[in-house]
Amino acid sequence: MKSDELDATLDSFGDALASATRVTPGNALRPEDIAKDGVKPSEQIAQYALRLGDDSLILSQRMSHWVSRAPELEEDVALGNITLDLLGHARSFLTYAGLAWDKTEDDLAYFREEEEFTSLHIVEQDNGHFGVTIIRMLLVATYQHLLYTALMESADETLSAIAAKSVKEVDYHRDHAIQWTIRLGLGTEESAEKMRHALEILWPYIDEMFTDEPLHDQLEGVAVRPSTLRAAWDQEIAGVLDEAGLEVPNVPQAMCKGRQGEHSEYMGYILAEMQVLARKHPGATW
Amino acid sequence: MAATTQNDSQLSAVPSYEQEQAQARFDAIIGDDSRIEPRDWMPEPYRKTLTRQVSQHAHSEIIGMQPEANWITRAPSLKRKAILIAKVQDEAGHGLYLYSAAETLGTSRDELNDQLLTGRAKYSSIFNYPARTWADMGAIGWLVDGAAIANQVPLCRASYGPYGRAMVRICKEESFHQRQGFEILLSLSRGTEAQKKMAQDAINRFYEPSLMMFGPPDDQSPNSKQSMAWKIKRFSNDDLRQRFVGMIAEQVKVLGLTLPDPELRFDEETGKWLHKDLNWDEFMAVIKGGGPMNSQRMERRRAAHREGAWVREAAAAYANKQAQSEVA
Ligand SMILES: [Fe+2]
Ligand SMILES: [Fe+2]
Numbered sequence: 001m002k003s004d005e006l007d008a009t010l011d012s013f014g015d016a017l018a019s020a021t022r023v024t025p026g027n028a029l030r031p032e033d034i035a036k037d038g039v040k041p042s043e044q045i046a047q048y049a050l051r052l053g054d055d056s057l058i059l060s061q062r063m064s065h066w067v068s069r070a071p072e073l074e075e076d077v078a079l080g081n082i083t084l085d086l087l088g089h090a091r092s093f094l095t096y097a098g099l100a101w102d103k104t105e106d107d108l109a110y111f112r113e114e115e116e117f118t119s120l121h122i123v124e125q126d127n128g129h130f131g132v133t134i135i136r137m138l139l140v141a142t143y144q145h146l147l148y149t150a151l152m153e154s155a156d157e158t159l160s161a162i163a164a165k166s167v168k169e170v171d172y173h174r175d176h177a178i179q180w181t182i183r184l185g186l187g188t189e190e191s192a193e194k195m196r197h198a199l200e201i202l203w204p205y206i207d208e209m210f211t212d213e214p215l216h217d218q219l220e221g222v223a224v225r226p227s228t229l230r231a232a233w234d235q236e237i238a239g240v241l242d243e244a245g246l247e248v249p250n251v252p253q254a255m256c257k258g259r260q261g262e263h264s265e266y267m268g269y270i271l272a273e274m275q276v277l278a279r280k281h282p283g284a285t286w
Numbered sequence: 287m288a289a290t291t292q293n294d295s296q297l298s299a300v301p302s303y304e305q306e307q308a309q310a311r312f313d314a315i316i317g318d319d320s321r322i323e324p325r326d327w328m329p330e331p332y333r334k335t336l337t338r339q340v341s342q343h344a345h346s347e348i349i350g351m352q353p354e355a356n357w358i359t360r361a362p363s364l365k366r367k368a369i370l371i372a373k374v375q376d377e378a379g380h381g382l383y384l385y386s387a388a389e390t391l392g393t394s395r396d397e398l399n400d401q402l403l404t405g406r407a408k409y410s411s412i413f414n415y416p417a418r419t420w421a422d423m424g425a426i427g428w429l430v431d432g433a434a435i436a437n438q439v440p441l442c443r444a445s446y447g448p449y450g451r452a453m454v455r456i457c458k459e460e461s462f463h464q465r466q467g468f469e470i471l472l473s474l475s476r477g478t479e480a481q482k483k484m485a486q487d488a489i490n491r492f493y494e495p496s497l498m499m500f501g502p503p504d505d506q507s508p509n510s511k512q513s514m515a516w517k518i519k520r521f522s523n524d525d526l527r528q529r530f531v532g533m534i535a536e537q538v539k540v541l542g543l544t545l546p547d548p549e550l551r552f553d554e555e556t557g558k559w560l561h562k563d564l565n566w567d568e569f570m571a572v573i574k575g576g577g578p579m580n581s582q583r584m585e586r587r588r589a590a591h592r593e594g595a596w597v598r599e600a601a602a603a604y605a606n607k608q609a610q611s612e613v614a
Contacts, residue, residue, distance in 0.1 A: 130594065
């Protein structure tokens with residue numbers, strides 16, 4: 001069978017590219033384009049892109065566990081969308097970072113050791129019940145929304161382009177999390193209690209998101225200095241929690257050094273699961 | 287529900303002139319190849335058959351997410367992971383379209399869901415087999431979604447409007463599903479020895495169950511005739527099955543792999559594809575709940591429902607409060 005004949009038999013029922021869930025919307029920047037046409041970033045820019053990519057990758061990996069387990073079917077679709085968006089952002093950032101070291105997104109995702117991952121502790125936290133997942137989404141998506149909005153002004157064109165694509169998607173994640181936070185905060189006594197609990201167990205990982213590093217000093221005008229996002233984030237979160245009848249919990253901040261590759265006990269399991277197949281067949285194409 | 291009760295009493299009574307008229311209108315619509323819409327009168331057995339078929343189809347989409355969800359976290363490349371998430375998420379969407387179509391026949395989504403969770407409703411038995419390796423993502427896409435397409439394309443012309451229209455949307459996406467599965471197998475078949483072996487093993491395991499997705503042989507499928515008379519179904523089980531097997535017999539050559547069927551051949555005389563006898567005893571055993579995964583599939587669905595109860599209750603309570611404050 002020739003390849004066009006094969007195409008015809010496989011396509012005979014419609015559009016082979018039609019997924020209701022677009023893997024990459026229309027003409028948006030794709031990781032494949034970055035790999036092909038991207039300009040090689042400096043070592044520092046690559047390190048910065050790696051941080052953002054790792055955050056999205058690990059969060060997406062966590063979120064993907066919800067597929068086929070959501071509280072209702074509509075939510076299965078919504079959580080799947082969000083998982084897919086995050087994975088898309090991760091792929092773009094990792095592909096770009098990898099150009100500095102002649103590595104692909106898959107080299108970075110599957111063949112790095114735990115201490116080489118630079119993600120924040122909050123993204124590796126357990127999904128918990130639906131309320132925990134929603135609060136984590138609220139805290140992280142609000143942060144990423146501010147971050148990408150600022151990053152659109154980056155002097156680095158690729159970072160700014162990835163941010164411009166991603167900002168619209170994290171805005172949807174943020175909105176989705178806000179709607180649920182309000183619904184569950186004001187729904188029943190049980191749901192309010194679960195949301196208070198979710199805030200308590202996740203709040204210790206907030207400070208790490210806003211910690212500046214020497215890397216940010218070296219990337220003036222290119223990277224976004226995390227501390228500059230804090231005031232706006234505090235204000236936004238306070239507003240949402242207030243509307244949901246919830247409060248910022250009074251809990252100490254955890255000592256976290258995710259950016260230096262020091263992770264929680266969760267991370268080993270996350271990576272073991274994510275990397276197992278790829279590592280069993282090194283050098284294979286899929 | 288009101289409509290159902292009304293129709294029941296219509297049926298049990300001696301046919302009145304109005305009922306005969308209604309039946310004649312229904313017959314004329316079917317005869318014209320036109321479509322029955324929710325507001326039209328329809329015979330009760332037609333409504334029941336469709337409700338069962340459409341809801342079973344919806345349940346299959348939902349349970350069918352599980353074997354593939356099983357590999358999302360372990361997908362061996364980020365691109366494959368993204369495609370697989372998109373695919374599985376499409377299936378949730380298909381479930382939604384189909385539940386909506388089923389609801390237009392007068393049974394609520396809650397009731398349909400309850401039928402699934404309590405085991406009163408069935409779903410496609412193929413999802414009771416485990417997805418043991420990554421290559422199963424290929425075999426499921428190529429063979430299972432492929433068989434689903436072959437079954438579903440004729441359903442786009444089903445006589446019940448909402449069902450036919452749901453199928454049009456679904457079929458568009460199913461082609462993407464089949465292709466991504468084929469591409470997974472193609473990459474494996476061009477890969478290392480271990481990958482090739484994995485691909486062949488997956489095809490060996492899914493070949494027969496996928497052929498059985500078309501349902502029992504025609505002479506053992508008593509309801510098929512009526513479904514065809516109502517123009518819900520357009521082709522017989524055996525006819526669809528032989529067409530499908532002919533298609534994959536060609537496609538498997540591109541993979542450089544084989545189908546586990548020494549009897550498979552095209553019969554010039556009848557112009558049909560012939561395949562080996564299928565293990566219908568196993569099929570029936572799986573339908574009755576004895577497949578390797580029936581218990582897990584059901585429990586996963588029940589667990590999601592149970593663990594999500596507080597979320598749905600809270601959402602309903604919140605919506606209530608909102609509605610009240612709007613009135614106030
Ligand atoms: Fe489907
Ligand atoms: Fe499908």
